Amino acid sequence: xxxxxxxxxxxxxxxxxxxxxxxxxxxxxxxxxxxxxxxxxxxxxxxxxxxxxxxxxxxxxxxxxxxxxxxxxxxxxxxxxxxxxxxxxxxxxxxxxxxxxxxxxxxxxxxxxxxxxxxxxxxxxxxxxxxxxxxxxxxxxxxxxxxxxxxxxxxxxxxxxxxxxxxxxxxxxxxxxxxxxxxxxxxxxxxxxxxxxxx
Ligand code: IMP
Numbered sequence: 001x002x003x004x005x006x007x008x009x010x011x012x013x014x015x016x017x018x019x020x021x022x023x024x025x026x027x028x029x030x031x032x033x034x035x036x037x038x039x040x041x042x043x044x045x046x047x048x049x050x051x052x053x054x055x056x057x058x059x060x061x062x063x064x065x066x067x068x069x070x071x072x073x074x075x076x077x078x079x080x081x082x083x084x085x086x087x088x089x090x091x092x093x094x095x096x097x098x099x100x101x102x103x104x105x106x107x108x109x110x111x112x113x114x115x116x117x118x119x120x121x122x123x124x125x126x127x128x129x130x131x132x133x134x135x136x137x138x139x140x141x142x143x144x145x146x147x148x149x150x151x152x153x154x155x156x157x158x159x160x161x162x163x164x165x166x167x168x169x170x171x172x173x174x175x176x177x178x179x180x181x182x183x184x185x186x187x188x189x190x191x192x193x194x195x196x197x198x199x
Pocket of ligand 1: 041116151
């Protein structure tokens with residue numbers, strides 16, 4: 001079965017594609033499937049936004065679509081930027097601008113605890129839905145470190161590995177990340193679903 005990945009974020013797409021391939025699931029981007037759509041992320045939760053994206057791409061492509069909605073929740077900021085992670089600070093900021101703004105917002109703050117969440121939604125053309133969630137706890141570093149990954153990776157520190165996400169290889173990140181965890185749960189649920197369908 002072929003899946004379409006409902007995302008236009010090239011970094012996220014590559015992470016999803018490669019993690020799913022590791023689980024034996026073939027997936028192409030919405031652009032490659034000719035099903036690129038502009039989806040307004042109006043949901044109040046990661047799960048709602050993932051469902052909005054997956055449903056829109058499934059409707060356009062006629063194929064089962066998988067979406068990830070994710071973000072960084074910082075305890076000292078009452079969970080911000082959360083579902084607004086991609087838009088934090090406004091549209092003129094790039095990834096580095098956003099993480100610098102977050103470091104600024106936490107200046108002098110000793111509580112650095114945070115977590116990343118990834119909500120996965122997979123919608124099938126018959127309307128069936130599989131949902132999964134993954135969380136990765138960590139802290140916000142005092143300065144950016146590392147050059148890998150994307151988004152807030154240089155400032156998201158994993159105390160147990162003593163590295164930021166940006167200092168990990170893609171394989172190391174996938175083994176511990178919110179997205180890696182969510183997609184592992186998704187894969188289990190997908191297997192159970194396909195077995196139930198007799199496929
Ligand atoms: P959305 O899910 O497309 O709304 O965007 C999620 C945003 O959260 C991204 O644009 C990044 O800023 C951030 N984000 C999500 N996952 C990661 C990650 O694995 N590393 C760094 N930033 C991430």
